[in-house]
Amino acid sequence: MSEPVGVVGVGWVGLVTAACFASRGHEVWAMDVDEAKVERLAAGEVDIHEPGLAELVAANADRLHFTASMGELLAGARLLFCCVDTPPTYSGDADLSRVRAVVERLPEGSEHALVMKSTVPSGTGAAIRRDMPGLAYVSCPEFLKEGSAVDDFLNPDRVVIGADGGAEWAADAVADLYEPLGGELVRTDVASAEMIKLASNAYLATKISFINEIANVCEEVGADVTEVARGMGLDERIGGAFLKAGIGYGGSCLLGGETVLVRRDRELGPARLDELFGRFAREAGAGLDDGVVRPENLAVLARADDGSLRWSPVQALTSRPYEGEIVEVRTAAGAGLSTTADHPFAVIDPGDQSAPARVRLAGALTTGDWLPIVTSEVEQPAAAVPAPSSRGCGNRPEEPVGAISRDAVRRGVRGTSAVRVASVTRRPFSGRVFSLEIPAPHQFVATGGLVTHNCFPKDVSALKQLAGNSGYHFQLLNSVIEVNELQKRRVIGKLTKHLGALAGKRIALLGLAFKPHTDDMREASSLVLSARLQGEGAEVVAYDPVAEAAAAALLPSTELAASAGEALAGADAAILVTEWPEFAELDWAALAATMRSAVIVDGRNFLDGEALRAAGFAYEGIGR
Numbered sequence: 001m002s003e004p005v006g007v008v009g010v011g012w013v014g015l016v017t018a019a020c021f022a023s024r025g026h027e028v029w030a031m032d033v034d035e036a037k038v039e040r041l042a043a044g045e046v047d048i049h050e051p052g053l054a055e056l057v058a059a060n061a062d063r064l065h066f067t068a069s070m071g072e073l074l075a076g077a078r079l080l081f082c083c084v085d086t087p088p089t090y091s092g093d094a095d096l097s098r099v100r101a102v103v104e105r106l107p108e109g110s111e112h113a114l115v116m117k118s119t120v121p122s123g124t125g126a127a128i129r130r131d132m133p134g135l136a137y138v139s140c141p142e143f144l145k146e147g148s149a150v151d152d153f154l155n156p157d158r159v160v161i162g163a164d165g166g167a168e169w170a171a172d173a174v175a176d177l178y179e180p181l182g183g184e185l186v187r188t189d190v191a192s193a194e195m196i197k198l199a200s201n202a203y204l205a206t207k208i209s210f211i212n213e214i215a216n217v218c219e220e221v222g223a224d225v226t227e228v229a230r231g232m233g234l235d236e237r238i239g240g241a242f243l244k245a246g247i248g249y250g251g252s253c254l255l256g257g258e259t260v261l262v263r264r265d266r267e268l269g270p271a272r273l274d275e276l277f278g279r280f281a282r283e284a285g286a287g288l289d290d291g292v293v294r295p296e297n298l299a300v301l302a303r304a305d306d307g308s309l310r311w312s313p314v315q316a317l318t319s320r321p322y323e324g325e326i327v328e329v330r331t332a333a334g335a336g337l338s339t340t341a342d343h344p345f346a347v348i349d350p351g352d353q354s355a356p357a358r359v360r361l362a363g364a365l366t367t368g369d370w371l372p373i374v375t376s377e378v379e380q381p382a383a384a385v386p387a388p389s390s391r392g393c394g395n396r397p398e399e400p401v402g403a404i405s406r407d408a409v410r411r412g413v414r415g416t417s418a419v420r421v422a423s424v425t426r427r428p429f430s431g432r433v434f435s436l437e438i439p440a441p442h443q444f445v446a447t448g449g450l451v452t453h454n455c456f457p458k459d460v461s462a463l464k465q466l467a468g469n470s471g472y473h474f475q476l477l478n479s480v481i482e483v484n485e486l487q488k489r490r491v492i493g494k495l496t497k498h499l500g501a502l503a504g505k506r507i508a509l510l511g512l513a514f515k516p517h518t519d520d521m522r523e524a525s526s527l528v529l530s531a532r533l534q535g536e537g538a539e540v541v542a543y544d545p546v547a548e549a550a551a552a553a554l555l556p557s558t559e560l561a562a563s564a565g566e567a568l569a570g571a572d573a574a575i576l577v578t579e580w581p582e583f584a585e586l587d588w589a590a591l592a593a594t595m596r597s598a599v600i601v602d603g604r605n606f607l608d609g610e611a612l613r614a615a616g617f618a619y620e621g622i623g624r
Helices: 012-023 035-042 053-059 070-076 097-104 124-131 149-154 168-181 190-221 225-233 273-283 461-469 475-499 525-535 548-552 564-568 588-592 609-614
Strands: 005-008 028-031 064-067 079-082 113-116 136-139 158-163 184-188 259-264 267-272 298-303 309-313 316-331 336-340 344-347 358-361 370-374 416-437 443-445 451-453 506-510 539-543 573-576 599-602 618-620
Touching: 005 012, 005 070, 012 028, 012 053, 012 064, 012 149, 028 070, 035 064, 053 149, 064 070, 079 168, 097 113, 097 124, 113 124, 113 168, 124 136, 124 190, 136 168, 136 190, 158 168, 158 190, 168 184, 184 190, 190 225, 259 273, 259 443, 267 273, 273 316, 273 416, 316 370, 316 525, 344 370, 370 451, 416 525, 475 525, 475 573, 475 599, 475 618, 506 525, 506 564, 525 539, 539 564, 564 588, 588 609, 599 609, 609 618
Parallel strands: 005 028, 005 079, 028 064, 079 113, 113 136, 158 184, 506 539, 506 573, 573 599, 599 618
Antiparallel strands: 136 158, 259 267, 259 298, 298 309, 298 443, 316 336, 316 416, 344 358, 344 451, 370 416, 443 451
16 A cells, blocks of 8 residues: 655645655645645645646545645654745745744654655754654655656656664655655765755856856857857766856845844944944954854844744844845835845734734835834834934834824834835945844844845855854855856846946846746846846846746836737847747747847857847857
8 A cells, every 4th residue: 555645835845745646646645834725726726837737736636635734634644744945044044933833743752754855954853853852854855946846756866865763664664655756765864865955956056157157258268158068068077967157046135224223242222234244244353255244142123923022143144245226115104224126025914913924025015015113112212223324215203103194004012013115216236235144033123113024045055054154164155156146247248238328228038937937936037137127227028928927026117028029029138037948939030120129148048149140139148
């Protein structure tokens, strides 16, 4: 009889895992705390765009049991695959609050095994086993690629299974599940299995940044990076995978003049982010270019999910160079913040302020959104978080919140209230941006008492931070991150070479998603490019065959076209961002005639450059 399987969390990884195991004949119980999502899945509605996934769910509906009940999950299966989200923090540490919530709901001395597929740092398994010594724990990291996840799962190149003493039975059971799928089974200890996942992702990012650096040199000497990569990839020690030059992989922050209320030992008061970073960098003997410093005994005024205020330890302070668009968010109470366009904000329901906050990017905020704001006294008055200098954007209201219209502020009961967004404006910026990292729910009080959220990072910083936590300075990954940031600036430079100043120019983005065959917008390069183009004064229009709905909330100032032809009509230039197959099939000669000037930057070296030049385009590839 086939082993029943339990899956906790039915997002992208969880649903693929559940559907694929069901397709192999296993009874699968898939549990999620989002009851609305559970109901949709039980009705056969799949809102994740992944080729073949919806069909797989429909074909195996009789073996897929979706539930919001942990009890039903525990009764149905002994192997519980943990597939919950572990969103990264700017310092690179993973937010494990969802993983901990799963562990806390498991019974002590259980006959169950927790099989960790969520991306977690090395040491997570050891910590869970310390807290739950009777729980069998297996690390089984996922290596699925968006756009081919179903095929990757059913035809893996390798399956990593990590287990320590006492969990051998669980590791054997997991191996039995995967063995019929083929691929090499890697049996190892938990810490090594966790590190395999992090190291694999970091190495792939390193290869991308390496070939992008080679591409930049190729442009200087007249070489073709595609030919260089082809020749390199034939060496079996190197391989051709991820040796493809492009615009880089797809960070967020506040301006240095924004302030927070901090406490250290007996010191308490407001501090600017740039001055705070500089102070602790000096104490650590570091500089701005080090990017991350880890202060000791520093706490910041923060907001819990129920709206209450507390002092939360600062795990890291961050700094990085930034050139692009800044979003100035101003509220109806007068407070405001200046952030990068992709900086996340905690958005709350004014009618139920104790409900968990949603996260929305600064550039996607509208006047219908409500943000948390401090309206009561804590250990020191919230007014101790002042308006910033001219480098910021907000001003603390001169009158008490209670005197402001109910349409502007809805009073809360635990220290924070809800304030309506009054305006969201954009402007170009070049300089350093800053943030800080605190534990979940990652909401800290900033300028004027306005509550914001931790920044979002790049995935590769997870390993960089892990190394830093262990006392090792990972210089190679620092360089990988820097190369990736610079690569997007080169795209802007290619446009200005043909168009001059971009102010008033209409630029079309072809593709928005992180990669083809998915609607995932997390860390998509289009978010950065759109912000930087608009920061230069350009008008941006974009088309993506799948990701329009996901992109609309993140790119409110970008015009979304219904087709590639509509996006290109009247455009001064185009950038190919995502290599959707349909873009290679376009009638480029006909499209050139509809553009104001036929300029295209092929950000993925996906198109036939000679054919485009013959069609009348000024063609710019990467490293060609």
